[in-house]
Amino acid sequence: MKILISNDDGYRAEGIVQLRTALMDLAEVTVVAPDRNRSGASNSLTLDVPLRVTQSEPGVHFVSGTPTDCVHLAISGLFDFDFDMVVSGVNDGPNLGDDVLYSGTVAAAIEGRFLGLPTLAVSLVTRPGGGRHFATGAAVARSIVAGLVGRPLDPRLILNINVPDLPLGELRGIRATRLGFRHRSEPAIEVRDPKGEKMYWVGPAGAGADTGAGTDFHAVAGGWVSVTPLSIDLTRHAAMPELDQWLGGVRLQSR
Numbered sequence: 001m002k003i004l005i006s007n008d009d010g011y012r013a014e015g016i017v018q019l020r021t022a023l024m025d026l027a028e029v030t031v032v033a034p035d036r037n038r039s040g041a042s043n044s045l046t047l048d049v050p051l052r053v054t055q056s057e058p059g060v061h062f063v064s065g066t067p068t069d070c071v072h073l074a075i076s077g078l079f080d081f082d083f084d085m086v087v088s089g090v091n092d093g094p095n096l097g098d099d100v101l102y103s104g105t106v107a108a109a110i111e112g113r114f115l116g117l118p119t120l121a122v123s124l125v126t127r128p129g130g131g132r133h134f135a136t137g138a139a140v141a142r143s144i145v146a147g148l149v150g151r152p153l154d155p156r157l158i159l160n161i162n163v164p165d166l167p168l169g170e171l172r173g174i175r176a177t178r179l180g181f182r183h184r185s186e187p188a189i190e191v192r193d194p195k196g197e198k199m200y201w202v203g204p205a206g207a208g209a210d211t212g213a214g215t216d217f218h219a220v221a222g223g224w225v226s227v228t229p230l231s232i233d234l235t236r237h238a239a240m241p242e243l244d245q246w247l248g249g250v251r252l253q254s255r
Helices: 014-023 067-078 097-101 104-114 134-150 216-221 237-247
Strands: 002-006 028-034 053-057 060-063 085-092 119-125 158-164 173-176 189-192 198-201 208-210 224-230
Touching (some): 002 014, 002 067, 014 028, 014 085, 028 067, 067 085, 067 104, 085 104, 085 134, 104 119, 119 134, 134 158, 158 216, 216 224
Parallel strands (some): 002 085, 028 060, 119 158
Antiparallel strands (some): 053 060, 158 224, 189 198
C-alpha cells in the first residue's frame, strides 16, 4: 500500500513529521508538501508559473506551491507509481465547521478525492499554552488508516478529523460528527509599514456559533476525536424545485 502525505504547514512542520513516522509501518509513505507555511490556501492551484519540486531526503519532497499543487502533482505524474490513499496533516490548529472552506490541509484531501483516492485530513486543535501533542494526532491518524485498510468506507467520503490537544491516553474516544458553524470573523487589523502606509492583517476566526451536541466543536470540547464525513457535491438539492419554479418567472431581455 502506498500513501501520499501532505499538509499546509510546510514539509518541516512537526505535525507532518510525526504523521510520517506513525504511518511508516503501515504502508510505503511519500511526503509531498509545500516548501513553507501555506495555511489558508484553500483549493488554489498555481497556474501562472511553473512549480519546482525538490527532494530533501528519500521519500520527502517539497513544492514551491500550494497544498493542492502538491497533491495534484504527486498523483498526476510526479512519480512512476500510483498512490492508494491521501492523508493530510497533522495540521497545527483546528479545522472545525466553516474552517474547512479555507483550510489548505482539508483542500489537500479534497484534491486527492477529486483525483479518485480515499482521503482524510487530520488536525490537532492546538491553542496558546497547550501541550502541542502532535504525536496524539498522528496516532489517531494511524488508527483510522489501519481501520480503513481492514474495513474500507465509501471512497467518495473525505474524513475531516479534529483531535483534542491531549495525551493519547486522555482522549475519551472517537465520534462521528457534523460540521458546526462559527460567528463571523473578527475585524481586520490595521497596521502601518515603516513608511507609515496602511496595511491589514485578516482578523482571527470567529468563535463557535453552532456548537451544540453532534457538532465537531462539541465533540472536541468534550475530549473526543471528531470525524466528519465531507462531500465535494456542493449542490443544495432540496432547493432545486423552488429554484426551478422561481426561474420560470425570469424573462431574458436585452437592455
